[in-house]
Amino acid sequence: MTWIFDLILLVFMVITALISLHVKDLLSAAMIFGVYSFLMCLLWAGMGAVDVAFTEAAVGAGVSAVFLISTVLRTSRRSSD
Amino acid sequence: MKIIGFITVIITALLLLQAERDFPNWGDPESPASSYRLSQHYITETYHETVVPNMVTAVLADYRGYDTLFETVVIFTAGIAIIGILRVFGGNQAEHKEPQLTKQKPDLILQTTCRLLLPIIQLFALYVVAHGHHSPGGGFQGGVIFGASFILLALCHDLKYAQKWVPERRILNLAGFGVLLYAGFGVAALMFGENFLDYGILTHLLPGSIEEARSHSMLGVEIGVGFTVTAIMFSIYSLLSSNGKMKEGI
Numbered sequence: 600m601t602w603i604f605d606l607i608l609l610v611f612m613v614i615t616a617l618i619s620l621h622v623k624d625l626l627s628a629a630m631i632f633g634v635y636s637f638l639m640c641l642l643w644a645g646m647g648a649v650d651v652a653f654t655e656a657a658v659g660a661g662v663s664a665v666f667l668i669s670t671v672l673r674t675s676r677r678s679s680d
Numbered sequence: 681m682k683i684i685g686f687i688t689v690i691i692t693a694l695l696l697l698q699a700e701r702d703f704p705n706w707g708d709p710e711s712p713a714s715s716y717r718l719s720q721h722y723i724t725e726t727y728h729e730t731v732v733p734n735m736v737t738a739v740l741a742d743y744r745g746y747d748t749l750f751e752t753v754v755i756f757t758a759g760i761a762i763i764g765i766l767r768v769f770g771g772n773q774a775e776h777k778e779p780q781l782t783k784q785k786p787d788l789i790l791q792t793t794c795r796l797l798l799p800i801i802q803l804f805a806l807y808v809v810a811h812g813h814h815s816p817g818g819g820f821q822g823g824v825i826f827g828a829s830f831i832l833l834a835l836c837h838d839l840k841y842a843q844k845w846v847p848e849r850r851i852l853n854l855a856g857f858g859v860l861l862y863a864g865f866g867v868a869a870l871m872f873g874e875n876f877l878d879y880g881i882l883t884h885l886l887p888g889s890i891e892e893a894r895s896h897s898m899l900g901v902e903i904g905v906g907f908t909v910t911a912i913m914f915s916i917y918s919l920l921s922s923n924g925k926m927k928e929g930i
Contacts, residue, residue, distance in 0.1 A: 646706065649816040650736045653808075657824040662913055665831055669921040672930050 605645060612638045623678050625671045633664035730894040732813045740818065741898040745877035749862050751820075752905050756859050759912030763852075768924040786837060794836035801829040809906045813895060819902035823909025830914045839922055839929025842914075848926055851911045858908030862901050 612635060619631040636659030643652035704711030713719060722743065726735040730742055740748050809822030834842035846854075866877040874881040879897035883889065886896045921929040 650818070650821075653816045653821050654824075657821045657828070661828055662824055662831070662917075665828070665835075666916060666920055669917060669930055673920065673923055 601645065605642070608638050608642050608645070612642070625676055625678050626668060628678070629664060629667035629671055632667065633660050636660035636664070729891060730898070731891045732895050732898060734813055734815060736816070737812050737818050737898065737902075741901050742879060742894055745866070745879075745901070748901070748905065749866065749877065752859055752862055752908050755912050756855055756908055759855055759908075759915055762916055762919060766919040766924040767926070790836045794832060798829055798833060801832065802826060805829065805906075809902055810899065812902050813898060819905030820909055822902075823906035824913055826906065827910040827913030827917075830910075831917045834914075834918065834921070834929050839918055839926070842929075843918070843926070846911075846914055848915070848918075851915045855908050855911035855915070858904045858906070858911065861904030861907065865897050865901055865904075 615631050615635040615638065619628045619635060622628045622631065636655060640652045640655040640660060643649075643655055704713075708714065722735055722739055726738045727733060730738050732738040732742075805822045805826035807822075808817035808825060809819055812818035812822070830842055830846055833845070865879065865882070868885065869878045869881050870876055872881040872884060879894045880890045881893075882897050883893035886893045888896065918926055918929065
């Protein structure tokens with residue numbers, strides 16, 4: 600039954616990746632990118648690579664989201680394209 | 681232009697799908713990575729050679745010590761490069777139109793929550809570093825969590841407040857110290873006439889047998905990685921959030 604869980608995760612990952620590319624508001628794009636990282640982390644954990652999942656949660660979802668958001672707040676919030 | 685991009689993506693995706701068919705299945709015991717005898721050696725012998733139950737850490741910090749050393753150097757270099765690019769020194773001549781951030785008074789609820797959470801986060805970070813041998817974790821993750829605790833401090837109060845504990849100079853010293861601590865273990869092994877980063881010989885310096893010396897050296901090396909990562913993470917955040925002036929954060 601785990602393949603259903605994996606499938607849901609993968610589908611959500613593709614959806615979040617597309618949304619974070621498409622959204623005009625860069626702040627929400629950064630947040631959705633954090634969601635993408637968390638899904639990625641769950642996928643790693645599901646495959647048994649707990650160390651990688653841990654790194655992904657700490658770096659991808661935690662710190663890099665903060666970096667992106669602070670950069671957005673210091674530059675401009677709207678995407679030009 | 682969009683059409684060309686779309687076609688490129690489709691072609692690349694097809695090529696990747698084509699290549700994917702040659703990959704071994706997930707968890708396949710016959711796959712090259714699993715059947716190669718080095719993997720067998722790691723799986724069966726790690727505990728006897730290093731008394732470290734988590735073989736991921738043993739491979740990262742001991743068997744593949746060079747890899748992790750230069751990963752740490754890469755993080756250090758990346759941090760230095762970011763400081764070199766973003767840091768603005770001195771005057772107001774570069775004061776072109778910045779987006780004005782609405783200054784709010786510090787929030788009592790935020791600050792109290794921060795004060796309650798911060799020790800727990802930092803304690804957890806230390807646990808992750810120190811317990812990296814026995815459970816998932818290690819210097820890198822622990823360092824990121826420790827750096828995140830300072831970022832939380834800077835977010836809940838302001839950058840000035842966090843810099844009381846981690847001033848810019850101390851950050852750079854810590855980052856360099858981490859790399860030197862890692863390399864120092866290698867040099868110490870050289871001093872005793874062994875190869876660089878061959879920790880077994882450090883049994884002369886550290887308590888316990890050869891195996892335990894390897895385990896203890898791994899802990900020391902992870903602490904070095906943790907120092908560098910903590911320092912670089914906080915310095916990247918403070919540069920990004922203050923437009924490189926290191927004066928006022930978000």
